[in-house]
Amino acid sequence: MDWSPLLISMKTAAAATIITFFLGICAAQKVMKVKGRFNWFLDGLFTLPLVLPPTVAGFFLLVLFGKHGPVGQLLSLMGIQIVFKWSATVIAAVVIAFPLMYRSAKAAFEQIDHNLIFAARTLGMPDIKIFWKINMPLALPGIISGGILAFARALGEFGATLMIAGNIPKVTQTIPVAIYMAVQGGRMDRAAVWVILIVLISFAVIFFMNYLPNRKKKYGAWEEKE
Amino acid sequence: MSLHVDITKKFKGFSLQVKFSTDKERLGLLGASGCGKSMTLKCIAGIEKPDEGSIILNDRVLFDSQKKIDLSPQQRKAGYLFQNYALFPNMTVEENIGCGLKGSKKDKKPRVDQMIELLHIKDLGKRYPMQLSGGQQQRVALARILAYEPDVLMFDEPFSALDAYLKENLQQELLMVLKECHKDIIIVSHNRDEIYGLCEKIAIINSGNLVLTGNTADIFQKPVKLAAARLTGCKNISSAKKVSEYEVEALEWGMVLKTEERVSEHTRYVGIRAHDIMPAEEITEENSTPCIPFRFTDSPFEKNIILSSNSGKLWWKISKAYWTNTLKEKIPEYIKLPKASLMLLE
Numbered sequence: 082m083d084w085s086p087l088l089i090s091m092k093t094a095a096a097a098t099i100i101t102f103f104l105g106i107c108a109a110q111k112v113m114k115v116k117g118r119f120n121w122f123l124d125g126l127f128t129l130p131l132v133l134p135p136t137v138a139g140f141f142l143l144v145l146f147g148k149h150g151p152v153g154q155l156l157s158l159m160g161i162q163i164v165f166k167w168s169a170t171v172i173a174a175v176v177i178a179f180p181l182m183y184r185s186a187k188a189a190f191e192q193i194d195h196n197l198i199f200a201a202r203t204l205g206m207p208d209i210k211i212f213w214k215i216n217m218p219l220a221l222p223g224i225i226s227g228g229i230l231a232f233a234r235a236l237g238e239f240g241a242t243l244m245i246a247g248n249i250p251k252v253t254q255t256i257p258v259a260i261y262m263a264v265q266g267g268r269m270d271r272a273a274v275w276v277i278l279i280v281l282i283s284f285a286v287i288f289f290m291n292y293l294p295n296r297k298k299k300y301g302a303w304e305e306k307e
Numbered sequence: 308m309s310l311h312v313d314i315t316k317k318f319k320g321f322s323l324q325v326k327f328s329t330d331k332e333r334l335g336l337l338g339a340s341g342c343g344k345s346m347t348l349k350c351i352a353g354i355e356k357p358d359e360g361s362i363i364l365n366d367r368v369l370f371d372s373q374k375k376i377d378l379s380p381q382q383r384k385a386g387y388l389f390q391n392y393a394l395f396p397n398m399t400v401e402e403n404i405g406c407g408l409k410g411s412k413k414d415k416k417p418r419v420d421q422m423i424e425l426l427h428i429k430d431l432g433k434r435y436p437m438q439l440s441g442g443q444q445q446r447v448a449l450a451r452i453l454a455y456e457p458d459v460l461m462f463d464e465p466f467s468a469l470d471a472y473l474k475e476n477l478q479q480e481l482l483m484v485l486k487e488c489h490k491d492i493i494i495v496s497h498n499r500d501e502i503y504g505l506c507e508k509i510a511i512i513n514s515g516n517l518v519l520t521g522n523t524a525d526i527f528q529k530p531v532k533l534a535a536a537r538l539t540g541c542k543n544i545s546s547a548k549k550v551s552e553y554e555v556e557a558l559e560w561g562m563v564l565k566t567e568e569r570v571s572e573h574t575r576y577v578g579i580r581a582h583d584i585m586p587a588e589e590i591t592e593e594n595s596t597p598c599i600p601f602r603f604t605d606s607p608f609e610k611n612i613i614l615s616s617n618s619g620k621l622w623w624k625i626s627k628a629y630w631t632n633t634l635k636e637k638i639p640e641y642i643k644l645p646k647a648s649l650m651l652l653e
């Protein structure tokens with residue numbers, strides 16, 4: 082049996098998680114600073130991939146990154162091709178997983194008591210220090226669970242991946258694509274192996290998610306020290 | 308050491324307009340909830356931006372709408388004690404106190420220890436805010452602000468989050484600390500007892516406007532303005548009409564009252580504190596009226612007798628001891644409103 086889909090899926094999900102992790106946090110911070118209608122627009126735009134059918138997101142990506150697309154043309158000038166390459170699986174996973182990370186990070190930042198930030202500012206703490214010493218530690222549980230969700234979603238990405246990265250064994254064939262192809266080819270046994278693997282990974286993700294909120298204990302919420 | 312504030316800020320259906328100065332004093336801003344007291348503090352701290360005006364602290368311009376100066380909260384050196392204390396839950400007490408200081412942990416230590424000593428929180432240094440009681444949290448928040456050495460200290464309803472039995476002790480402790488620190492201090496509260504106990508001067512704010520400023524004792528004795536009388540706890544207020552130089556008709560009480568103070572053209576209301584009403588033996592006594600009890604309510608150490616009078620009500624508060632020992636638990640036939648206790652209000 083060819084195990085390359087597992088490796089490709091893991092590599093793709095890991096890369097996509099790292100990228101969405103930073104993008105999501107930056108986007109959440111930016112949107113929270115913007116006021117008025119533009120805020121509403123940005124929030125909608127960043128959430129859109131969550132509600133769109135993945136094939137529609139894939140279609141937009143093809144239009145953008147394809148040979149005649151604006152980004153695709155620019156990249157081909159530099160000798161880079163995206164479509165049907167491994168990088169295409171990452172781009173598809175990033176776009177699809179991004180809203181989960183963005184929304185989790187935004188919710189985590191928003192639930193921080195504004196007075197804490199105001200208090201820090203009246204105490205002369207520079208904004209950058211406030212972000213790292215107060216915003217980030219307090220939002221961390223939410224941000225990490227957003228990262229885990231994003232990883233799980235990236236791992237399961239199918240529609241957009243198929244549209245922009247196709248099904249090239251050992252290059253762009255991820256586990257979900259491999260399952261589809263195995264079923265198509267009547268190889269139910271092979272599909273079952275992948276299915277079991279995905280179920281196991283998903284369980285592990287859920288376990289991590291449930292375990293994480295207990296980290297709050299660190300701040301003495303339920304634990305009496307001494 | 309002085310603070311000058313003159314700001315206006317408009318909201319939907321409400322505008323804040325305050326102007327006051329302090330000079331190394333403890334100033335109390337007294338007003339009902341939602342009158343703009345906290346907003347005033349936030350404008351001074353730089354959390355909210357006024358529409359117009361200026362804020363000058365020790366000759367430093369913090370805000371000036373004309374000169375387009377608007378310092379960030381970090382540059383203002385204005386300490387703000389939040390109603391919920393706003394301690395950082397992810398930091399220990401020591402880290403909280405040290406967070407406004409510059410330098411490494413070692414550099415901060417002497418100052419942090421000094422504050423811990425000052426506020427008697429020695430055993431709490433390694434704890435997290437969630438492990439502290441309300442009173443302890445308040446001390447830590449105060450230590451954190453004092454460590455930072457701001458030029459002005461502002462307290463937003465400092466005791467509203469505390470249990471009643473803690474309040475009085477903490478109020479005394481706070482007063483001692485504040486007396487030591489020789490800074491401009493502003494305390495915002497809707498509670499007249501807190502303001503009376505803590506501040507030497509008060510400013511009364513009523514729906515966004517500053518109606519009166521002055522010495523605390525003077526204002527409690529002679530509130531002059533209707534809003535001031537209400538906020539300093541005057542229970543009995545009736546609209547009034549001038550009858551003569553020293554006589555006024557209290558319309559809701561149906562009485563013509565003799566006054567000690569000269570009645571001015573601006574007198575619109577007359578008031579008397581619930582404690583100042585006295586029993587009378589005869590109706591012929593000055594400012595007396597038949598005593599018709601309408602309802603009784605009791606608080607632990609006081610008896611409230613609510614009296615019907617013409618179209619209004621009069622609250623009469625007496626101590627339980629007075630009720631049993633002097634009145635022998637019997638309602639007198641008449642009461643009088645001693646003219647020295649009457650307050651003429653605009």
